[in-house]
Amino acid sequence: xxxxxxxxxxxxxxxxxxxxxxxxxxxxxxxxxxxxxxxxxxxxxxxxxxxxxxxxxxxxxxxxxxxxxxxxxxxxxxxxxxxxxxxxxxxxxxxxxxxxxxxxxxxxxxxxxxxxxxxxxxxxxxxxxxxxxxxxxxxxxxxxxxxxxxxxxxxxxxxxxxxxxxxxxxxxxxxxxxxxxxxxxxxxxxxxxxxxxxxxxxxxxxxxxxxxxxxxxxxxxxxxxxxxxxxxxxxxxxxxxxxxxxxxxxxxxxxxxxxxxxxxxxxxxxxxxxxxxxxxxxxxxxxxxxxxxxxxxxxxxxxxxxxxxxxxxxxxxxxxxxxxxxxxxxxxxxxxxxxxxxxxxxxxxxxxxxxxxxxxxxxxxxxxxxxxxxxxxxxxxxxxxxxxxxxxxxxxxxxxxxxxxxxxxxxxxxxxxxxxxxxx
Ligand code: AMP
Ligand code: GLY
Numbered sequence: 029x030x031x032x033x034x035x036x037x038x039x040x041x042x043x044x045x046x047x048x049x050x051x052x053x054x055x056x057x058x059x060x061x062x063x064x065x066x067x068x069x070x071x072x073x074x075x076x077x078x079x080x081x082x083x084x085x086x087x088x089x090x091x092x093x094x095x096x097x098x099x100x101x102x103x104x105x106x107x108x109x110x111x112x113x114x115x116x117x118x119x120x121x122x123x124x125x126x127x128x129x130x131x132x133x134x135x136x137x138x139x140x141x142x143x144x145x146x147x148x149x150x151x152x153x154x155x156x157x158x159x160x161x162x163x164x165x166x167x168x169x170x171x172x173x174x175x176x177x178x179x180x181x182x183x184x185x186x187x188x189x190x191x192x193x194x195x196x197x198x199x200x201x202x203x204x205x206x207x208x209x210x211x212x213x214x215x216x217x218x219x220x221x222x223x224x225x226x227x228x229x230x231x232x233x234x235x236x237x238x239x240x241x242x243x244x245x246x247x248x249x250x251x252x253x254x255x256x257x258x259x260x261x262x263x264x265x266x267x268x269x270x271x272x273x274x275x276x277x278x279x280x281x282x283x284x285x286x287x288x289x290x291x292x293x294x295x296x297x298x299x300x301x302x303x304x305x306x307x308x309x310x311x312x313x314x315x316x317x318x319x320x321x322x323x324x325x326x327x328x329x330x331x332x333x334x335x336x337x338x339x340x341x342x343x344x345x346x347x348x349x350x351x352x353x354x355x356x357x358x359x360x361x362x363x364x365x366x367x368x369x370x371x372x373x374x375x376x377x378x379x380x381x382x383x384x385x386x387x388x389x390x391x392x393x394x395x396x397x398x399x400x401x402x403x404x405x406x407x408x409x410x411x412x413x414x415x416x417x418x419x420x421x422x423x424x425x426x427x428x429x430x431x432x433x434x435x436x437x438x439x440x441x442x443x444x445x446x447x448x449x450x451x452x
Pocket of ligand 1: 146169181183206207208209210213235245298311312
């Protein structure tokens with residue numbers, strides 16, 4: 029199959045490695061990619077949110093399938109433009125991508141579809157914000173309505189900070205004040221062709237910068253999969269997945285279809301398990317694969333990814349088996365630049381990736397790298413992911429942290445406690 033993958037992060041690198049790992053002779057092109065991706069497949073420089081440029085590339089390459097990695101092109105309508113031009117696209121149209129692009133839209137869909145989520149108030153003025161904060165109480169959860177590159181959500185017990193955050197985003201439209209939900213977070217991905225929904229395997233993301241969940245929220249500093257502690261309240265991982273499938277993913281996909289905006293692509297359910305872990309609540313939806321969860325979910329996927337994504341893109345998901353996963357434990361740790369997330373210092377040299385990738389069970393996916401005259405440089409906040417698979421989390425963690433110790437990046441930062449609580 030000839031496949032175009034749009035995006036430039038470690039998530040897209042993971043998708044490409046998974047497609048190449050099928051050994052099915054796929055011809056893959058990535059746009060714009062990064063230095064790591066360019067080491068594996070041809071890359072084309074282009075702005076992934078520029079619909080005309082993307083359609084022109086898909087035509088020039090005569091691709092059979094386009095996989096849209098990040099949210100920005102989806103919300104910009106790149107999926108719509110590709111479909112109008114006749115391409116099979118994995119990634120929703122702009123209207124359905126609003127499930128991620130607008131928190132208020134997502135709340136309305138959840139309410140129509142009876143999906144369990146926190147209580148929330150929509151506020152359009154500072155007075156309404158204040159009333160909502162006082163109604164729901166501390167800790168306060170304040171969410172910007174639109175895409176905010178991971179900076180839109182503030183969780184704080186400081187009422188003045190909550191008001192200030194609300195004020196910052198009120199100019200862009202209304203914002204959402206939500207009930208604070210206390211519990212373990214789970215990311216669960218679903219493939220959808222607009223009708224049929226198939227689940228992948230659950231993962232946990234570490235959103236905070238520092239060990240023990242201290243420091244600011246980030247795009248994600250690490251992740252692991254599967255989640256052995258799900259058995260305690262749900263009996264088995266399968267039972268948990270089925271509950272989320274039937275009470276969250278299927279109702280949302282049905283609702284979007286009923287409204288004439290079918291969801292074709294990956295529905296990412298961001299969940300918090302409240303009541304000591306027994307009750308599932310949705311905190312957000314994303315309209316694409318999660319980053320960094322994809323880096324550890326896809327290496328465990330045994331069913332060929334290309335067949336699943338093509339079937340989703342062409343309305344044929346009912347012909348596919350439920351995806352199967354290896355029982356191996358997978359851990360990923362993000363290496364970030366000094367100053368991330370506020371003001372990452374970029375342009376520093378990176379060394380030791382070959383040695384890191386040679387550690388048994390370990391590979392490296394690139395997030396923000398460039399190659400200049402044979403030297404690799406870090407070009408962004410999250411630079412790369414070390415991904416490690418093992419028999420159990422102790423082994424997977426040992427591999428990941430051994431490999432990280434072999435990588436040199438001045439000022440580089442990473443968490444040391446990814447998957448620590450499940451390693452014994
Ligand atoms: P989001 O962008 O919606 O994923 O929110 C970013 C992070 O904020 C989540 O991963 C949670 O850690 C936290 N968060 C969001 N909503 C809530 C909530 N209602 N209660 C507690 N934490 C939340
Ligand atoms: N891992 C969080 C996200 O992809 O949004």
